[in-house]
Amino acid sequence: MGDDPWRDLMENPDKWWDNRLDKKNLKAPDFKHKETGEALWLNSSPAWVQSKLRSPVGGK
Structure with missing residues (x-):
């Protein structure tokens, strides 16, 4: 999986x-x-993702 998702x-x-x-x-x-239905896990995210993520809001 690349950075696209x-x-x-x-x-x-x-x-x-x-x-x-x-x-x-x-x-x-x-x-x-x-x-x-594509799934993403933070522990396998590219290095740049963590700094750009918003704070969690409510989930489903």
Whole structure:
């Protein structure tokens, strides 16, 4: 997986579920695309992502 999904998350955050606050399972993704189901985990994100992320807001 490249940077493209992460760039999409930054540019279109409303298209992604932010699961950071309500993860019930540590293996669950931190973000999930609402239409495609693509999943993203912060522990495998590119280095630039952490500094650009908004604070978690409400999750699903």
